[in-house]
Amino acid sequence: MEYSSIEKRKQEHIELCLNKNIQTKNTSLYEDIVLLHRAIPNIDKNKIDLTVDFLGKKINYPFVIEAMTGGCKLANTINKNLAIAAQVLNIPVCVGSQRAMLEDKKQTNSFELKKFAPKIPFLISNIGLVQFCQNQYKTEDINKITNSINADALCIHLNAAQEALQKNGDVNFENGFEILKKIANNSFVPIIVKETGCGIIKEDAYKLAKLSNNISMIDIAGNCGTSFTHIEALRRKDNFGLIFKKWGIPTTISTIECSSCGIPLIASGGVRDGIQCAKLLRLGSDYLGFALPLLKPSLQSPDAVIEKIKKIAEELKITMFLCGAKNIKDFKKTPVVILGKTKNWINNRVKN
Numbered sequence: 001m002e003y004s005s006i007e008k009r010k011q012e013h014i015e016l017c018l019n020k021n022i023q024t025k026n027t028s029l030y031e032d033i034v035l036l037h038r039a040i041p042n043i044d045k046n047k048i049d050l051t052v053d054f055l056g057k058k059i060n061y062p063f064v065i066e067a068m069t070g071g072c073k074l075a076n077t078i079n080k081n082l083a084i085a086a087q088v089l090n091i092p093v094c095v096g097s098q099r100a101m102l103e104d105k106k107q108t109n110s111f112e113l114k115k116f117a118p119k120i121p122f123l124i125s126n127i128g129l130v131q132f133c134q135n136q137y138k139t140e141d142i143n144k145i146t147n148s149i150n151a152d153a154l155c156i157h158l159n160a161a162q163e164a165l166q167k168n169g170d171v172n173f174e175n176g177f178e179i180l181k182k183i184a185n186n187s188f189v190p191i192i193v194k195e196t197g198c199g200i201i202k203e204d205a206y207k208l209a210k211l212s213n214n215i216s217m218i219d220i221a222g223n224c225g226t227s228f229t230h231i232e233a234l235r236r237k238d239n240f241g242l243i244f245k246k247w248g249i250p251t252t253i254s255t256i257e258c259s260s261c262g263i264p265l266i267a268s269g270g271v272r273d274g275i276q277c278a279k280l281l282r283l284g285s286d287y288l289g290f291a292l293p294l295l296k297p298s299l300q301s302p303d304a305v306i307e308k309i310k311k312i313a314e315e316l317k318i319t320m321f322l323c324g325a326k327n328i329k330d331f332k333k334t335p336v337v338i339l340g341k342t343k344n345w346i347n348n349r350v351k352n
């Protein structure tokens with residue numbers, strides 16, 4: 001695909017995210033997850049520790065700045081501000097799909113986040129699986145993508161629903177698992193496999209976790225936040241595909257589905273506050289990812305991004321305090337009640 005059409009699409013994604021309500025209006029099912037209040041927390045809130053290990057590095061919060069952009073008009077500002085914020089907060093940050101820079105080398109600039117912030121603890125590269133399935137890129141060339149921006153990990157994104165709604169989208173995912181295995185085995189850096197807003201179920205998560213030793217993490221990116229099916233339908237003159245705007249597995253359910261797959265999990269897709277973060281951690285995720293909530297702040301300044309993330313961190317800390325957990329490890333063992341549709345889902349899945 002030509003760079004100019006990728007650039008136009010990327011720019012439209014950002015504009016639609018800024019100007020339209022493209023968040024899934026599906027029930028998030030967060031209401032089914034009840035964390036239990038402790039009248040005597042038995043800990044000092046000021047001593048709560050949010051630090052965790054992320055692929056061998058200590059980070060200050062269990063948070064990841066999710067993939068958004070690169071190679072379009074606003075990308076420099078967005079990525080620069082995200083990079084500086086990630087460095088100050090000491091958390092990982094992922095670039096948007098590097099397809100734009102593979103089609104036009106001049107676009108590499110806006111993906112080089114370490115130029116803006118050399119001490120980012122973890123820079124994550126990003127590219128879609130389907131373009132490898134369609135032979136647009138070669139699995140042997142995978143390290144060029146990460147080397148070009150000196151990345152510490154590579155995120156391979158899965159976006160079947162988004163591609164299916166684009167006119168002439170890339171929809172041949174044949175041999176997807178085999179090709180992903182080749183990518184992972186050829187890659188010098190660890191692989192994170194990521195959805196883009198439709199979630200992942202346990203059959204796929206278990207298969208992914210066993211596919212290659214280098215597949216080190218799954219980002220479920222469930223259906224509850226940014227809806228790329230909605231965005232792609234709005235980009236079309238005929239608005240074809242609007243019926244798919246709620247398509248996918250809710251973030252809470254997808255987290256439960258993937259929680260025992262054997263490799264760490266990022267829960268993302270509609271994670272908007274600290275109580276939601278806590279619920280997803282309790283359901284089995286190890287990290288939380290945010291994209292849309294950081295888009296507007298990233299157009300303002302690094303401080304605006306930092307403020308947004310610190311607010312969520314403080315909410316998470318208060319939730320942990322009220323559940324009597326002094327760190328993330330302890331919090332994951334606190335009592336929880338699962339009700340309603342989520343309970344039904346779990347019971348019906350067991351019978352399958």
Ligand SMILES: Cc1cc2nc3c(=O)[nH]c(=O)nc-3n(C[C@H](O)[C@H](O)[C@H](O)COP(=O)(O)O)c2cc1C
Binds near residue numbers: 014096194225269
């Ligand atoms: C403007 C925008 C652009 C995005 N571009 C990419 C991308 O290039 N690659 C990718 O893997 N995910 C991309 N995503 C998806 C996010 O990384 C994330 O998985 C998804 O938006 C769910 O999180 P959210 O509800 O917090 O936005 C993008 C999201 C947004 C909002």
